[in-house]
Amino acid sequence: MDRxxxxxxxxxxxxxxxxxxxxxxxxxxxxxGYLDDERYVRNYIEYRKEQKSRRQLEQELQFRRGxxxxxIRKVYEELEPADEKAMIRRHLEKxxxxxxxxxxxxxxxFFASMQRKGFRPGDILSVIRxxxxxxxxx
Numbered sequence: 116m117d118r119x120x121x122x123x124x125x126x127x128x129x130x131x132x133x134x135x136x137x138x139x140x141x142x143x144x145x146x147x148g149y150l151d152d153e154r155y156v157r158n159y160i161e162y163r164k165e166q167k168s169r170r171q172l173e174q175e176l177q178f179r180r181g182x183x184x185x186x187i188r189k190v191y192e193e194l195e196p197a198d199e200k201a202m203i204r205r206h207l208e209k210x211x212x213x214x215x216x217x218x219x220x221x222x223x224x225f226f227a228s229m230q231r232k233g234f235r236p237g238d239i240l241s242v243i244r245x246x247x248x249x250x251x252x253x
Contacts, residue, residue, distance in 0.1 A: 119152050120145075121181020152182055156190045164197040170233030203234055203242045 118126070120141060127137040144150040159180070160172055167175075169191065176182045207225065217225075222243070229239045 117155050117158065118150070119155050119180045119182055120150060123150060125181070152186060153190060155180070156182055156187055157194070160187075160190060160194060164194070165202065168199055168202070168233035168235075169197070170235075172233075174233070199234055200238050200242055203229055203239055206232075207242065207246075 123141060123144070124137055127140060128134070132140070141150065156176055159176060163172060173184065173187050173191075176187050177184050206229070226236075226239055226243075230236060
């Protein structure tokens with residue numbers, strides 16, 4: 116199971132190893148290539164980029180996995196970006212049905228839901244506008 120440096124450090128400290136021992140263990144696994152935060156971030160993003168927004172992935176990696184934002188952004192620059200508008204469309208079709216039957220409250224609910232998932236407001240509005248221009252079909 117792959118872990119980040121921060122996850123491994125936390126696990127070892129939680130197991131009550133001395134901080135010096137923890138640092139030696141981390142240096143050891145780095146020396147053999149068993150620990151590589153950049154590889155971890157790349158795999159994490161590649162595996163999940165079609166299901167989650169960039170912002171959501173950044174937050175998960177930074178706050179749950181302990182990876183620096185600089186490293187996350189560096190890896191993102193090297194990868195092919197996911198089409199977030201397509202993800203919004205898929206979510207719309209799967210979860211909410213056809214927006215032509217929505218009242219204003221349902222539109223606000225969809226918009227808020229997509230924002231909580233980390234999608235940019237401009238992309239959400241763009242998808243809603245496309246739906247309106249295409250005659251109620253996505």
